[in-house]
Amino acid sequence: MPRPDTSSQRRREFAPLLTRAFAELGYRRATTAVLAERCGVQENILYRLWSDKRAMFIASLDHVYQASEAAWAALLVQEGSAASPAERILEYESTHHGEHGLYRIVFAGLSETDDPEIAAALKRLYGRFQRFVQRQVERHRGGPGAATGPDAALAAWAIVGLGTVSNIGRELGLLSAARRRRLVLEAGAMLLGQRA
Amino acid sequence: MPRPDTSSQRRREFAPLLTRAFAELGYRRATTAVLAERCGVQENILYRLWSDKRAMFIASLDHVYQASEAAWAALLVQEGSAASPAERILEYESTHHGEHGLYRIVFAGLSETDDPEIAAALKRLYGRFQRFVQRQVERHRGGPGAATGPDAALAAWAIVGLGTVSNIGRELGLLSAARRRRLVLEAGAMLLGQRA
């Protein structure tokens, strides 16, 4: 038996590079030639790892979620803070949100939602984000029924919307870093509701 | 002098058709061949009205704002309602939001923001929406300083974010119509603040 198969390792190695390219250029302009160049290989090597460009994009979407979840998980285990995990995440996102181009790749995907596989990948991504936030809202509030605003699921959606619009404002140069911070923190606190 | 120039009239005639095509297909997939077909003419006719495809897209973005503003203006002049104009707009948007594919075309644009002219058009569009909402928030609240939440400008951004995420949820099949309605109405009321 000659040479073992290292393709899954290489997929993991290329995923962040593909993600950066898609985030910076969007789906259509991230041509396969550019993708290969960013990975430092020839195109056919990417085609040995993924069936087509769409599969590379979906791998990038999945990578985006995993990278974000890893960053958040680190925040959750921080002990000894006066703030609740939800508050810590808001605080973190208010300054670092969008740093990794997460929303650019989501926007790119949202322009391709008539492709069912891309739509499914996006649905997975957004669904996971919303559920993650929802869990934090519930933990923050403690019991059910305490908050005066929308239920935890809807509050989570609104908070995701906050992050989305904050990034649009940044992307278009309509919101400064300081304003984005206030937006996420103040509106976020309001939607989060009273702490248990 | 032969035949008068009717090009500005034709631009107005084609704008909604182009808008629909861009909203349905995104920027890249709305090929010039498709655009011409949707308008019922040959491609070169479009090229006599706009310098290039990008100009057609920018015209669509402008059309989107004008159409939305016209719909909202109709709500503002409605007299005799117990609700404030801001509440009427939330109520309207909670059921009709995204009907005209506004957000799809915005998503398409957000994937093309490295083109400075498209970025400028989007900035115009989002800036106008945010200012419009901000004015309604201010009118709703009456005086300054009354609300406990974020200031009117930030509240307006948060409300725009609510609309955005509501449409993402719809696009991906993650939020039913009823849930979207509750999201916009409940979170919207919260962000709007106390009425003057």
Place this chain on the structure above:
DNA sequence: ACAAAGAGGAAGTAAACACTTACAATACCT
């Protein structure tokens, strides 16, 4: 050492695309 299969490089291909050109037909004004 050596077969077997993975890794890599470079050129090629067919289709799709934005945009153009050439020309015939039509409708306006004097």
Place this chain on the structure above:
DNA sequence: AGGTATTGTAAGTGTTTACTTCCTCTTTGT
């Protein structure tokens, strides 16, 4: 009526793009 500029049709063009092919080189297990 007739000259003129606009409107419409249809074919073309050069480029870009996703994806492939063919080949050589390297690395593994025996």
